[in-house]
Amino acid sequence: MKAKFIKLYEENPERSKVDHIVDILRKGGLMIYPTDTVYGLGCDIFNHRALERLRIFKGLKSKQLNLSFICYDLSHISEYTKHLDTSIFKLMKRTLPGPYTFILKSSSKVPKILNAKKRTVGIRIPDNNIPRDIVNILGNPIITTSISDYLTDPEVIYEKFKVKVDVIIDGGPGGIHPSTVVDCTNEVPEVVREGLGDSSII
Secondary structure, X not given: OOOEEEEOOOOOOOHHHHHHHHHHHHOOOOEEEOOOOOOXXXXXXXXXHHHHHHHXXXXXXXXXXXXXEEOOOHHHHHHHEOOOOHHHHHHHHHHXXXXXXXXXXXXXXXXXXXXXXXXEEEEEOOOOHHHHHHHHHHOOOEEEEEOOOOOOOHXXXXXXXXXXXXXXXXXXXXXXXXXXXXXXXXXXXXXXXOOOOOHHHO
């Protein structure tokens, strides 16, 4: 069965379409969607069937999955991470929403979700209303990872992945640069991947 191909506008995502996408996610669906960087692959963090499908899609074992959570805002973060230093919280507040992934020490909730001994979790709050609206309506974060190629044209993405996922969102041309990844698990934040986000402000 081919994926649904849904057009959304970042400035004002249509609520009825977002509701439909959320319904697909709740039923164990996989989606490809736009962010403020590259197109991502995601699913509901609490749907284990979807997580298994995502793992198979990526060709990885559970312990090899280094995934991030897309959150609506900073209020989600305390559920999935251990206590944050004030300086780290201020850094995240200053840079998010934006093209950054922050690696933080995970709370006990995260290994239960992923069925693996994960001591860290990546947190993303993209500067794009489409994934944030989806997360807001869903009521919890989504697991996210990049698709295998940094493809920028939604129609090309659809032709390549239409039989592997359940919904592909056309949010316009995607980027070619991933997020900047910042490891905050030690005393001093460290940029471990240079991406779209300005690393000089870390």
